[in-house]
Amino acid sequence: MRAFDSTPVAKTERITRLVADLFAKMPEIEAARAELITESFKETEGLPIVTRKAIAFRHILNGLPIVIRPGELIVGSTTLAPRGCQTYPEFSYEWLEAEFDTVEHRSSDPFYISEETKQRLRKVNPYWKGKTTSELARSYMAPETLRAMDHNFFTPGNYYYNGVGHVNVHYDRVIYEGLEGIMAQTAKELSNVKFCDPNYGDKRRFLEAVIISCQAVIDYAHRYADLAEKEAASQTDSKRKEELLKIAKTCRHVPEHPARTFEEGLQAFWFVQQTIQIESSGHSISPGRFDQYMYPLYEKDTDAGILTREYAQELIDCVWVKLNDLNKCRDAGSAEGFAGYSLFQNLIVGGQTKDGRDATNDLSFMCLDATKHVFLPQPSISIRVWNGSAKELLIRAAEVTRTGIGFPAYYNDEIIIPSMENRGIPIEDARNYAIIGCVEPHVPGKEDGWHDAAFFNMCRPLEMVFTNGIDNGEVASIQTGDISSITSYEEFKAAYKKQMDYNIALLVNADNAIDRAHAERCPLPFESCLIDDCISKGIPLQQGGAHYNFTGPQGFGIANVCDSLYTVKKLVFEDKRFTLSELAKAIEMNYGQGFDEITAKEAAMQVVKTLESRGENVTSDVVENVIRSVMTMELPAEEKKHYEDIRNAIIDLPKYGNDIDEVDSIAREVAYYYTKPLPDYKNPRGGIFQAGLYPVSANVPLGAQTGATADGRLAHMPVADGVSPTSGYDLHGPTASCNSVARLDHADASNGTLFNMKIHPTAMSTEKDLEDFISLVRGFFDQKGMHMQFNVVDRQTLLDAQAHPEKYAGLVVRVAGYSALFTTLSKSLQDDIIRRTEQGLYR
């Protein structure tokens, strides 16, 4: 590798046009894929599932309408309309039919859907009744698990309703060996399957399915070659005609054969990226170490003098635009948890090579510059930082951060690599890690990490300690005894641990049920052939074919639980300001702050259940009356004041996020309640569970399902995001927050942690500021922090954007593991982002 050249290259007019065209219209749902897969499945009933999936994939790629958008250099679009989406009824479909009339106007990620499309989908969807992965998964779950999900302890919604995705495949193999290389390997394995192999049939069917799928992708590329030739023939602009002929030549060659040039390599990359998503419906299909696997072609072409840095940059920018052309419509609930039309295609630059040297190259800089050029939410760009990182690259990253786009996210090699080794991954593979989706470390081309397997709300088990397992008038969890029977802080913690352990086991039950459903109903031959060792084992990814298998569900709410435990420790047991029962009552009464509709309904349900248990007949009128009376209930002034006094005493306590050892050590303990039990559980693919500590954007909707907490948080407000301190509770600046967060054992959360920080633009204006900003990141990483991301935008701008969305269509903010357009987020998520502490800097 030669010394890097970090000189920036200007953005071209073409990129400005491509971006403008992409956002000309609202994204739209299209019906073609749903129709094609349904047609195919009707014709293949009775065949092995993996064969049916391959035939359907071929049928989809042969039938999907194709388009080359004006000015594109890299081609391949899943929908006719830019940023459109197809649907995936084989995973689930009922939610979309239920939302046909609201999806266009919902608060998070609305999609246009035409009457015609609705008609077409209504026609094919019924075929899938009883055949989806979600229905099968549900049938595999324990009744207690379903109950826990009903009571919002956790939600595995992601893979319950969708494909899994969340992989970083062997792009490098397709680029450097071509699909022909993969097909040749597959054919060889096929001829080697022994007659006496007990899994002879399964292996043969799978390997045949791989060959069908690879050929389907090659044919799909040829369709683009044909289309480009046809368009070239009628093209009058000679320059564009030449471009189209080049596109045709490229698509005729890749991904079938090894790429001969950087440009062909990018097109091969893109066909893989696009078709995996067509096959899987999953999100977080992450390009990973793009600067590493694209580099050999870049070096070869620039050395040979057939590629300029200017053209290379324009091509990379084109790929960035394409990454924003893909889209996905999720159910309304999930859309709030993953708000911002994000596909979480994480792409990471820098870090180390497999043999532990600095990996920075020209492309590392050009990738960061591409993000500046297109200024869009995809890819989710990240940077790996290690003790030997090139300073120039970190400064360039800080320049991108300064734009306020929320990228890149910063990752610490010095803690991630050992944390992966601790899970049994050899050092060369660990050094080669990429990030999936939001924050999840992953071995490229070798892992099925099932990252993002569920959201686990750590506040809910704490509520159950106060209510003895009762929620909305019914038993919802294990019963740990009446709150008045708890006589010490240690006993209180033990009760919380019991509640956690019980619900974590149910979470495992849910994930494993869904895992089995995917194995049975959704083996994906194309995705599988791009991950080691599916071909050599003859087993699809979904059935345990990967070299490394994990399941990574994520917990959140550490700050709330930590601060709540400190309330109990300090105010109840040390200072004896009030009793646990008084605290429980204050929480139940939302600290005297009145009830919103959600609480009123919950309270009403309890009353109704009591009435019913007495044998009384409860009509809907009675329920209505109860709700109304709860909502309008005025507490006696004295009682109200009592609850408010309790809350004020709580608010005055030291909180997590202020660099206070006594409090922060509780946070460390709380994180362990979640991270420690998980690796003892196994998944059906032969791997173990590993914890993540991050919320995506689910801290807002899942917070809305959480009552008041003992840290003074009122009912239904967002819970704290990731490992970050509670918004507004960290008062001593960025270094103090960093020190608190660094006190958690990040290595134990080997599925990733997420630390959000908001920085005011004035702290990033000069060159010196950028250097200090990098020192802040490095200082946090020196103390074994794992991840950091930043919103650099002032409060006033966000408030104005909320009031005048039309003026801020392009305002990108960091949400959680990703960035999104601020104006496309729901009001409550916008409010949460505004609330996140602005780390003010000067007096």
Place this chain on the structure above:
Amino acid sequence: MEDYSYLKVKGRIFDIQRYSIHDGIGIRTIVFLKGCALRCRWCCNPESQSFETETMVLAGRSRVYGREVTVGEVMQTVRRDMPYYSRSKGGLTLSGGESLLQPEFAAALLQAGKALGVNTAMESMGYAKYETIEKIMPYLDTYLMDIKHMDPMKHKEWCGKENTLMVENARRIAESGQVHLIIRVPVVPGFNDTKEELLAIARYADSLPGVDEIDILPYHNFAEDKYKGLGRDYPMGDAKRPSMEQMEGFRDMISQNTGLYCQIGG
């Protein structure tokens, strides 16, 4: 055995601010010492002026400003940001008030900073006998010294004291060669916001041996609420903040007419 008695020296502070990046090199922690000799009308830390403890109400919450602490106690907070100082070459900054009004405490704090191995800086007008300053300088890397005006009478009118002692100290500090001296000038409307007055300060700074940088800081009215919170009238009334263009004009003028590097803010 080494002498750690400096850790026990007591003094009065009103705040400690972490992740300060606009006062000296790198990431810094600023310790604000309470009490000042001057009463500059534009002062943005009015809670710093009196040595006495006082209560200020801000955003509806009242807080007491001023507490007795030992150097050891202060350093417990300062040392928490060691990883960031190491990475950024930053460290400890003393501000005020006028740190030199508590000379033993200031010296002990800086000594403790040096014992940690971090960069030390002090924002001060130099309002003390030179012998006092001399005792502090062995522990000080950077002296950020305010020169607000060259005219003693106008200085007295706006700041309560004449500038003679401070201007003279600036020269002696510079001549000692012991610290890196940076001159800072608040640009205050109606006080010194003319080319002539600013240039006079810059020329004086330029004449000081070893001084190569001057920072000009635009007046701002962010502190108006603090005066109200202390039950005082805001002495600057509705004076306007200098515009960016105006500041850039001053900067260019100073750069052209002196050998100094001039920056806005700093």
